[in-house]
Amino acid sequence: MGPHPSTFRTAMITFLAMIFILHIPDASCLRNVKIHVPMSVIPGQTVTMICNYDLEGDPLYTVKWYKSRQEFFRYVPKELPHTRVFPYPGINVDVSQSGSNQVVLRDVQMDIAGKYRCEISADAPNFHTEVVSSYMHVVQMNPEEEPTIQMEKPRYSIGDTLRGNCTTAPSSAAANITWLVNDKRMNASYFRVENLTKAQSTDPTMYLTVAGIELEITSFQVGKLKIQCKAEVFQFESIKKIVLDEERPQLASVLGTRASSAGLPPQLSSQPKTLVLWSLVQVLLICWATR
Numbered sequence: 001m002g003p004h005p006s007t008f009r010t011a012m013i014t015f016l017a018m019i020f021i022l023h024i025p026d027a028s029c030l031r032n033v034k035i036h037v038p039m040s041v042i043p044g045q046t047v048t049m050i051c052n053y054d055l056e057g058d059p060l061y062t063v064k065w066y067k068s069r070q071e072f073f074r075y076v077p078k079e080l081p082h083t084r085v086f087p088y089p090g091i092n093v094d095v096s097q098s099g100s101n102q103v104v105l106r107d108v109q110m111d112i113a114g115k116y117r118c119e120i121s122a123d124a125p126n127f128h129t130e131v132v133s134s135y136m137h138v139v140q141m142n143p144e145e146e147p148t149i150q151m152e153k154p155r156y157s158i159g160d161t162l163r164g165n166c167t168t169a170p171s172s173a174a175a176n177i178t179w180l181v182n183d184k185r186m187n188a189s190y191f192r193v194e195n196l197t198k199a200q201s202t203d204p205t206m207y208l209t210v211a212g213i214e215l216e217i218t219s220f221q222v223g224k225l226k227i228q229c230k231a232e233v234f235q236f237e238s239i240k241k242i243v244l245d246e247e248r249p250q251l252a253s254v255l256g257t258r259a260s261s262a263g264l265p266p267q268l269s270s271q272p273k274t275l276v277l278w279s280l281v282q283v284l285l286i287c288w289a290t291r
Contacts, residue, residue, distance in 0.1 A: 029054075029055055029056035029057055029058040029122065029126065029128075030053060030054070030055055030058065030120060030126070030128045030129075030130055031054045031056060032052070032053060032054045033051070033052070033053040033118070033120050033130040033131075033132050034051070034052045034053070034132060035049070035050070035051050035052075035116070035117075035118045035132040035133065035134045036049070036050040036051075036052070037049050037116050037134040037135070037136050038136055039136070039234050040136065040137035040138065040139050040173075040233070040234035040235060040236070041108055041136065041137075041139070042138070042139060042140070042141065042143065042236075043108060043109050043110055043138060043140060044107055044108070045107075046094070046105065046106050046107070046108075047104070047105045047108050047136070048097075048102055048103075048104050049065070049102060049103050049104075049105070049116060049118075049136075050101060050102045051063065051065075051101060051102065051118035051120065051132070052101060053120045055122055058122040058123065058126055058128075059077075059122070059123035059124075060077055060100065060120075060122065060123060061076070061078075061121040061122055061123040061127065062074060062075065062076050062119075062120075062121045063075040063100055063101075063119070063120055063121075064118070064119040064121075065103050065116065065117070065118055065119075066116065066117040066118075066119065067088055067091060067112065067114060067115075067116055068114055068115055070086075070088055071086050072085065072086050072087075072088040072091050072093065073085055073086070073093050073098060074086070075098070075099055077100065078123075082099070082100075083095050083098060089111070090109050090111045090112040091105060091112055092105060092107055093105060093106075094106050108138060109138065110138045110140060110172070111138075112136075112138060113136060113137050113138040114135065115133055115134070115135050116133060116134055116135070116136060117131055117132070117133040118131070118132050118133070119131045137173065137234060139171060139172055139173050139233055139234060139236070140171065140206065141170070141171035141173075141233055141236065142169060143236040143237075143238060144238070145169035145238065146169070146238050146239065146240045147167060147168045147169065147177075147231045147238060147239075147240045148166070148167050148240065149164060149165070149166050149227060149240050149242050150164055150166075150167075151163070151164035151227070151242070151244065152164060154244060154245065155244065155245050155246065155247035156217050156244060156246065156247060157217070157246065157247045157248075158217055158218065158219070158220070158246075159216065160216070160217050160247075161214060161215070161216055161217070162181075162213065162214065162216070162217050162225075163212070163213065163214050164212070164213055164227070165210055165211070165212045165213075166179070166210070166211045166212075166213070166229035166240070167208060167209070167210050168208060168209040168210075168231040168238075169231070170203055170206035170207065171206060171207055171233050172205060172206055172207065173207065173233050173234070174195045174207045174209050174233075175207070175231040175232060175233045176209075176231070176233075177191075177193055177230070177231055177232075178229075178230040178232070179191050179211065179213050179227075179228070179229060179230075180226075180227075180228040180229075180230065181215070181225065181226070181228075182219075182220075182221050182225065182226050183228075186213065186215070190214065191212055191213040191214070192211065192212050193211045194209070194210045194211070194212075195209050196208040209231070211229070220246045223245060223246040223248075224243050224244070224245065224246070225243065225244040225245075225246070226241065226242075226243050227241070227242050227243070227244060228240070228241045
């Protein structure tokens with residue numbers, strides 16, 4: 001005996017209703033929440049943190065910014081004033097430049113490095129909330145200060161071993177070093193990197209990074225060898241460039257060869273007048289000896 005028609009009809013209606021519900025778009029219209037925080041900054045800079053979102057027609061309720069777990073800025077469009085700042089050590093909010101999509105921090109310092117969160121809440125009827133976060137480093141350094149390069153000698157020949165060191169400028173974070181020879185990036189097997197710890201550097205709060213290079217020279221570019229050392233600390237980059245000459249055999253001058261074959265002192269070989277006088281002296285001595 002099959003199922004009762006009414007029971008079957010009820011089951012089908014329930015099944016179709018479930019399919020319909022599952023295919024209804026998400027009731028929340030808050031989408032695409034993204035945060036943009038600089039990877040690293042230098043003390044004293046002004047930093048703009050951005051939080052983008054799409055409400056898709058829903059009204060905005062609040063925008064809140066947090067450092068770690070503590071709120072330091074809030075934007076509420078229904079309140080006057082719209083913005084509110086909460087004290088946080090080291091954070092100086094520029095209220096005139098901050099609002100629904102961004103917060104601006106002035107004169108950032110080392111102690112405000114850390115995780116920042118942006119919390120977006122839609123208003124009625126959904127009251128949906130999304131939270132996104134990103135980490136910001138604060139690096140003590142001078143991005144305009146170049147590394148220094150020291151090579152074993154100023155000239156090289158084909159087959160010589162190139163040896164030298166590159167030392168970065170001081171920074172509160174260790175740098176990554178890359179060597180380039182004639183614009184070709186060198187494989188890590190050709191150089192060694194030593195991070196000088198804070199205790200070893202001249203400033204106990206800073207790092208120095210030293211990278212040595214050692215490789216056999218196989219070619220020159222028009223008698224030149226271009227050496228580059230690139231130092232990177234997060235997105236900050238500085239490059240030092242030097243050019244080494246190819247060492248070539250020096251040809252002796254014709255005059256120098258003749259003077260040498262005549263047994264003259266080397267210091268006379270480049271002085272024609274002295275050479276003539278020396279010859280006259282020799283003639284006089286010969287004449288005197290034959291008297």
